[in-house]
Amino acid sequence: MAVAKQIERIFGSLEAAGFPRAFQKTLLPEWVTADVLSDEAASSEVAAILAKRLGLRASPLFNQAPNVESLRRRDTKYKRSIPSRHKNLFAATSVAASIAESISAACGRPFVSLPADAGELRRHILESFKGYWVGLRNLLMTCWASGIPVVYLAELGNGVSKMDGMVVHTAGRPVIVLSKGSDLWAWQLFILAHEVAHIALGHVCPDEILIDEELGVDSYALEDEDDEERAADTFAIELLNGRRDATYTTSDAAVNGAELADAAFTFGKKNRIDPGHIALNYAHKSGDWKTGVAAARRLQGQNPPAQDVINQAMWENILPETLPEDTLEFLRRVTGSLED
Incomplete structure (x- = not known):
C-alpha cells in the first residue's frame, strides 16, 4: 500500500536530515498502520508525533517542501x-x-x-x-x-x-x-x-x-x-x-576469569569497592579484556x-x-x- 504523498515527503525530509526511514517508523505508535500511512488526512498527525518524539517544530513538517527545525536550541x-x-x-x-x-x-x-x-x-x-x-x-x-x-x-x-x-x-x-x-x-x-x-x-x-x-x-x-x-x-x-x-593487577599473569572474580570479590568486600569495577579496571590496566569481562560477568551471576x-x-x-x-x-x- 502506497504511503500518502505528504507523509512520504515528511519521511524523506527527515531521512535527509539524518533520521533513517526505518527508525522513523519505530517512533510511531502501533496504531499507525500501513492503512493510516496511506491516508493523506493523517499527515498532520504523523508529523506531530514525529516532531514530538524528535524534539522538532511540527509546523515546518506540514509544508509542501517539509524542513526540519529543532524545537529548542541546545x-x-x-x-x-x-x-x-x-x-x-x-x-x-x-x-x-x-x-x-x-x-x-x-x-x-x-x-x-x-x-x-x-x-x-x-x-x-x-x-x-x-x-x-x-x-x-x-x-x-x-x-x-x-x-x-x-x-x-x-x-x-x-x-x-x-x-x-x-x-x-x-x-x-x-x-x-x-x-x-x-x-x-x-x-x-x-x-x-x-x-x-x-x-x-x-x-x-x-x-x-x-x-x-x-x-x-x-x-x-x-x-x-x-x-x-x-x-x-x-x-x-x-x-x-x-x-x-x-589500578589493579594480579601476581599471576595467567589468571583466568574465575580466579580474577574471586580475588576481586575478596578485595572489593574488604575495601568497599565494587568487584565488577575491579575486574574491568584490571582489564583496562592489563589489556586482557576477555578475562576482565569474564570475571565481571561471573560476579554478576544471576542478577x-x-x-x-x-x-x-x-x-x-x-x-x-x-x-x-x-x-x-x-x-x-x-x-x-x-x-x-
Whole structure:
C-alpha cells in the first residue's frame, strides 16, 4: 500500500536530515498502520508525533517542501569520539533529549547539586544507602534522591548509532542518559559514575548536552587529552575506589576469569569497592579484556541485566500520572521496559 504523498515527503525530509526511514517508523505508535500511512488526512498527525518524539517544530513538517527545525536550541559537546569509528549520533541525540525532557517533567524531586569532591560524595553514598560498596543500585538511588533522573536508551534499530552516555541539562536539572549496549552492571556503573562526575564538576550548563560517544575498551579511563574527560575519569575512579589513582593487577599473569572474580570479590568486600569495577579496571590496566569481562560477568551471576536495574529505578522514581499515555508508551518502548 502506497504511503500518502505528504507523509512520504515528511519521511524523506527527515531521512535527509539524518533520521533513517526505518527508525522513523519505530517512533510511531502501533496504531499507525500501513492503512493510516496511506491516508493523506493523517499527515498532520504523523508529523506531530514525529516532531514530538524528535524534539522538532511540527509546523515546518506540514509544508509542501517539509524542513526540519529543532524545537529548542541546545549547545552540544561531543566527548570521547573515536576518529576511526565516528558515529552519526543526530538521531539518537534527538530521541535522548526528548525523553530527557519527559523524565525531567515527571521527576518529583528538586535538583540538588552534588559535592564537587569525589571523596565526599563517596562517603555520602556509603552512609546514606545500603551496600558494601558504591555500586550501580546505590549510585542510581543517589542520583534520583538528588533530583537527577537516569534513563536507559535501548536499541533504536539498524543504522542508528548510539552514544555510551550523555547528560542533558533541561528544565533546570541534569538528566543522565545511559545507552551502552552492555548488560553488565560494572560497565553501566563506570559510565554512570563518569556522567555523575560531569555534573558534579559543572561541565554541563543549562540547555547544554554533553555526549560521551564511547567509554569502551579503547577509552575506559584516564587516557583522553580532553581536560574535562580526564577530570571526570579521575572523579569517577575516586568515587568508586576511594582513591583517584586506583589500578589493579594480579601476581599471576595467567589468571583466568574465575580466579580474577574471586580475588576481586575478596578485595572489593574488604575495601568497599565494587568487584565488577575491579575486574574491568584490571582489564583496562592489563589489556586482557576477555578475562576482565569474564570475571565481571561471573560476579554478576544471576542478577538481572543492568538495563533492567536502571529501568526499575526510573519507574520507581517518576510520577507516571504527570505524563500522557502516549508518552508513557513511547518511554516504555525506547527504554526497553517490559512493564512499569
